[in-house]
Amino acid sequence: MTNREIILSRIREGLKVAAPHPYPSAATARQSESSASPRQWLPPVGETLEEQIELFRRNADDLKAAFRVCADTNDARQFLQALAAANGWKKIGLHRGGLVEAVAPRLGLAVVNTEGGYALDDLEGCDAALTECEVLVAQTGSVLVSSGSAGGRALSVLPPHHVVLARRNQMVPDLAAALRWAQEKFKGNFPSFLSFITGPSRTGDIERILVLGAHGPKKLTLLLLP
Amino acid sequence: MNVHAREFNESARRCAADLTHRGLIQKALAGYYTKRDENQGRFQSWSGARDAAAEIKWEAINHLDRYLEEFVSRLEARGTRVFWAPDAKAARDYIVSVARRHKIRSIVKSKSMTAEEIDLNGALEKEGFEVVESDLGEYIMQLRREPPYHLVFPAMHLTRQQISDLFYEHLGSEPTDNPEDLTAIARRVMRRKYCEADMGISGANFAIAETGMISITENEGNARLTTSLPKVHVAIVGIEKVLPRLSDLALFLPMLATAGAGQALTCYNTLYGGPRQPGEPDGPEEFHVVLLDNRRTELLADAEQRDALHCIRCGACLNVCPIFKNIGGHSYGTTYQGPIGSVITPHLRGLQDWKHLPQASSLCGACTETCPVKINLHHHLLHNRRNAARAATSPLEKILWAGFALMMRRPGLYHWAARLARALQPLHGLVQGTLLDPLRAWAKTRSFPRVAQKSFRELWRERKTP
Amino acid sequence: MGPMFPGKVKISLFIPCFVDQLYPQVGMSIVKVLERLGHTVEYPEGQTCCGQPPFNAGYWGEARAVAERQIAAFRDAETVVIASGSCGAMVKVFYPELFHNHPREKEARALAAKTFEFSDFLVNKLGVLDVGARFPGRATFHDGCHGLRELGLKKPPRQLLGQVRDLTLLEMGEAETCCGFGGTFAVKFPMISTAMGEVKCASIADTGADYVISNDSSCLMQIQGLLDRQAKSIKTLHLAEVLART
Numbered sequence: 001m002t003n004r005e006i007i008l009s010r011i012r013e014g015l016k017v018a019a020p021h022p023y024p025s026a027a028t029a030r031q032s033e034s035s036a037s038p039r040q041w042l043p044p045v046g047e048t049l050e051e052q053i054e055l056f057r058r059n060a061d062d063l064k065a066a067f068r069v070c071a072d073t074n075d076a077r078q079f080l081q082a083l084a085a086a087n088g089w090k091k092i093g094l095h096r097g098g099l100v101e102a103v104a105p106r107l108g109l110a111v112v113n114t115e116g117g118y119a120l121d122d123l124e125g126c127d128a129a130l131t132e133c134e135v136l137v138a139q140t141g142s143v144l145v146s147s148g149s150a151g152g153r154a155l156s157v158l159p160p161h162h163v164v165l166a167r168r169n170q171m172v173p174d175l176a177a178a179l180r181w182a183q184e185k186f187k188g189n190f191p192s193f194l195s196f197i198t199g200p201s202r203t204g205d206i207e208r209i210l211v212l213g214a215h216g217p218k219k220l221t222l223l224l225l226p
Numbered sequence: 227m228n229v230h231a232r233e234f235n236e237s238a239r240r241c242a243a244d245l246t247h248r249g250l251i252q253k254a255l256a257g258y259y260t261k262r263d264e265n266q267g268r269f270q271s272w273s274g275a276r277d278a279a280a281e282i283k284w285e286a287i288n289h290l291d292r293y294l295e296e297f298v299s300r301l302e303a304r305g306t307r308v309f310w311a312p313d314a315k316a317a318r319d320y321i322v323s324v325a326r327r328h329k330i331r332s333i334v335k336s337k338s339m340t341a342e343e344i345d346l347n348g349a350l351e352k353e354g355f356e357v358v359e360s361d362l363g364e365y366i367m368q369l370r371r372e373p374p375y376h377l378v379f380p381a382m383h384l385t386r387q388q389i390s391d392l393f394y395e396h397l398g399s400e401p402t403d404n405p406e407d408l409t410a411i412a413r414r415v416m417r418r419k420y421c422e423a424d425m426g427i428s429g430a431n432f433a434i435a436e437t438g439m440i441s442i443t444e445n446e447g448n449a450r451l452t453t454s455l456p457k458v459h460v461a462i463v464g465i466e467k468v469l470p471r472l473s474d475l476a477l478f479l480p481m482l483a484t485a486g487a488g489q490a491l492t493c494y495n496t497l498y499g500g501p502r503q504p505g506e507p508d509g510p511e512e513f514h515v516v517l518l519d520n521r522r523t524e525l526l527a528d529a530e531q532r533d534a535l536h537c538i539r540c541g542a543c544l545n546v547c548p549i550f551k552n553i554g555g556h557s558y559g560t561t562y563q564g565p566i567g568s569v570i571t572p573h574l575r576g577l578q579d580w581k582h583l584p585q586a587s588s589l590c591g592a593c594t595e596t597c598p599v600k601i602n603l604h605h606h607l608l609h610n611r612r613n614a615a616r617a618a619t620s621p622l623e624k625i626l627w628a629g630f631a632l633m634m635r636r637p638g639l640y641h642w643a644a645r646l647a648r649a650l651q652p653l654h655g656l657v658q659g660t661l662l663d664p665l666r667a668w669a670k671t672r673s674f675p676r677v678a679q680k681s682f683r684e685l686w687r688e689r690k691t692p
Numbered sequence: 693m694g695p696m697f698p699g700k701v702k703i704s705l706f707i708p709c710f711v712d713q714l715y716p717q718v719g720m721s722i723v724k725v726l727e728r729l730g731h732t733v734e735y736p737e738g739q740t741c742c743g744q745p746p747f748n749a750g751y752w753g754e755a756r757a758v759a760e761r762q763i764a765a766f767r768d769a770e771t772v773v774i775a776s777g778s779c780g781a782m783v784k785v786f787y788p789e790l791f792h793n794h795p796r797e798k799e800a801r802a803l804a805a806k807t808f809e810f811s812d813f814l815v816n817k818l819g820v821l822d823v824g825a826r827f828p829g830r831a832t833f834h835d836g837c838h839g840l841r842e843l844g845l846k847k848p849p850r851q852l853l854g855q856v857r858d859l860t861l862l863e864m865g866e867a868e869t870c871c872g873f874g875g876t877f878a879v880k881f882p883m884i885s886t887a888m889g890e891v892k893c894a895s896i897a898d899t900g901a902d903y904v905i906s907n908d909s910s911c912l913m914q915i916q917g918l919l920d921r922q923a924k925s926i927k928t929l930h931l932a933e934v935l936a937r938t
Contacts, residue, residue, distance in 0.1 A: 014527030038477035041275035152507035153454035176476035205363035216447020242887035588874025591841035611750030672917030682716035
């Protein structure tokens with residue numbers, strides 16, 4: 001017998017005796033209800049895009065992520081120029097993307113483009129990373145990135161400052177919506193990596209005191225474009 | 227008493243009397259309670275969420291074979307190598323063989339209690355591989371050569387001073403009592419490790435059957451780095467981690483964060499569905515998922531306690547357990563601490579050797595009340611006690627309870643015994659504190675009440691005859 | 693929804709073994725309150741113990757032997773009121789499990805259905821909050837775990853105490869934290885039990901209360917035992933003793 005067969009046969013043998021179901025009388029009805037949507041239990045999200053953006057902003061504040069609504073790509077670029085100057089950026093990491101290309105070239109910084117591969121030391125030397133994303137999640141203040149939309153796995157986590165460029169129409173109400181969106185977009189052919197980023201990296205491992213910037217980025221800046 | 231029970235008693239006694247430890251843990255958890263309540267309050271119905279989560283886990287565990295097969299077939303379709311490990315040794319041997327085949331020099335690891343369970347680090351180190359824990363709390367405990375104190379907060383029992391001393395001793399770093407500076411020290415050390423490591427080992431919080439992905443929940447970003455940079459990624463995953471659908475995460479990720487850490491959502495929740503795919507700029511060349519049984523199927527076969535496999539390892543039960551808070555995580559002497567540890571350890575490691583864990587509880591039920599997936603934890607402690615007594619009764623206890631039952635079935639005998647106790651109580655002073663003292667265990671720290679001059683029954687009878 | 697028992701009730705008292713021997717005044721206080729409210733109280737003399745000690749130790753056969761006796765003693769009772777949350781939980785929650793698939797299961801369930809813990813009975817079955825009590829003093833309430841979590845009785849004791857004249861009720865931070873008694877746990881793991889009790893006593897002392905009240909005498913035994921050794925003047929009282937005072 002292979003290991004697989006050993007384990008599966010143990011499971012099948014063990015399951016021969018039924019365990020009590022939490023809701024014997026309403027089993028099937030509740031199952032379809034709860035699998036339809038956990039939305040009814042989770043914190044509520046506003047119906048309109050404006051309400052969702054506002055909720056996202058409040059969450060970003062709580063998470064100590066910087067959130068800014070930009071008038072257009074020029075506005076975003078000017079903001080980033082100021083940010084780069086204030087933080088002394090010399091080199092940034094980025095990937096190929098419409099928004100990135102509209103903003104990055106005129107920043108006047110050295111660039112590591114992860115598209116097609118990169119040298120780790122180069123990326124490690126970047127002061128910031130500029131990426132796009134899949135969606136923004138209003139309910140939690142999260143950004144969903146993937147290897148495709150954010151230049152791979154490491155770009156959005158290795159450099160100490162992560163900047164995300166997103167459009168208004170990328171805002172979705174909650175995690176359920178984000179996951180459904182991903183399922184519809186990728187149709188089973190998912191990127192090997194998808195991640196919900198919710199604020200800058202943090203730890204509470206020292207006396208349960210909150211410290212920002214553990215191993216991932218210490219700073220997270222989210223720029224929302226029309 | 228076996229060695230585990232003896233060690234448990236010694237450690238528990240020491241820790242329970244340690245007022246510094248008691249104060250530290252109370253302080254550490256105070257913030258958790260406040261934030262947990264705040265975030266639970268934001269749910270439209272935390273209780274409804276628990277019901278839904280319990281049902282989803284029931285579905286997953288009671289159809290585990292089906293969901294595991296679905297999970298594995300989707301993983302394998304995208305190039306992941308899956309190893310089914312019937313026991314700890316098989317899992318260890320496989321992972322060592324992967325490391326050997328790739329001539330791995332340095333391994334970086336993110337937090338995994340499953341890896342702790344099988345002592346994976348020990349096995350790798352014995353084979354000459356360097357393994358570095360990347361999670362700050364785990365790294366601290368690795369330097370101290372101690373197991374994690376808590377499922378989720380490995381170093382919660384340490385002060386910043388102790389951590390500073392530890393870093394000074396092992397890294398030669400500047401002593402500091404600033405948590406930010408201490409974190410920065412670990413961050414610098416770890417960055418080198420991530421960049422140099424050629425193998426990353428992780429656990430997984432959930433295994434999604436529908437899409438063939440593992441999901442990892444963290445705050446620090448160390449798991450993301452562990453799984454992005456090295457050329458080989460090995461994930462060790464208990465078979466019970468399965469969730470049926472991707473959409474289930476919309477419920478479980480917030481619940482895990484809130485129950486586990488008092489957060490609305492943790493910083494990074496990442497889904498891994500395969501090694502680097504064509505067109506992706508980075509990611510491991512090889513991705514291995516090791517599915518671990520290691521006696522979980524025995525717990526599965528116990529239909530009464532099967533729901534203990536619903537556990538999402540959030541640690542909430544530890545955080546509310548008065549026993550855990552007073553004896554500390556290390557007293558348990560085993561991988562999984564607290565109420566869930568006391569429920570599953572007898573199944574995973576042997577009932578007779580570990581029955582003292584379910585016995586060391588006042589059955590207050592705070593664990594069951596807080597569990598996000600509604601495991602009947604404190605009742606399972608009772609079930610374990612009953613199973614232990616059935617399997618191997620201690621002759622002394624058997625006599626004690628048989629005698630108790632005999633007496634209590636005969637009201638006359640019971641009342642006679644009570645009158646005897648009442649008569650003898652004034653003489654208690656003669657044996658007090660000695661081995662003959664029946665109240666010794668109680669009376670060492672607490673006064674014992676007087677047996678009443680007249681029992682209720684006697685007072686009641688008096689009442690009727692004016 | 694109105695009270696379950698709108699009229700006068702014939703109540704059979706279930707007096708736990710330790711109340712019988714160590715705190716009989718608690719039982720007499722319950723009698724006093726129920727009679728003051730105009731109900732008839734009787735006490736089946738065949739009762740001894742609910743069987744919780746062997747049950748908790750895992751000796752379910754012996755526990756059943758004891759429980760069968762209790763079930764028999766209360767066979768003819770219409771309504772049973774019990775003086776303790778932990779024994780109440782034993783009967784209401786654990787008897788059905790203990791007698792699952794056993795010939796006496798139906799009787800066990802019948803007893804479980806007609807048994808009520810004292811504060812539960814007053815508030816939820818009789819619909820009474822004010823029992824005409826007066827007790828001047830500052831007190832805090834300790835939630836016995838079985839009453840709190842197995843029987844869901846957070847509110848009833850507080851609702852009753854809220855109507856006691858001249859009583860100031862203060863909430864302690866660790867009201868819901870286990871006092872550390874846990875039956876044989878208190879003597880099998882005395883060091884852990886003591887540590888838990890110390891946490892509870894510290895929280896009581898923090899309120900500045902002179903009394904700590906609970907609906908479980910076993911908890912009060914643990915708490916009083918520690919307070920005595922700490923030479924604290926705080927006194928423990930059962931809920932029934934407070935409600936009996938006028």
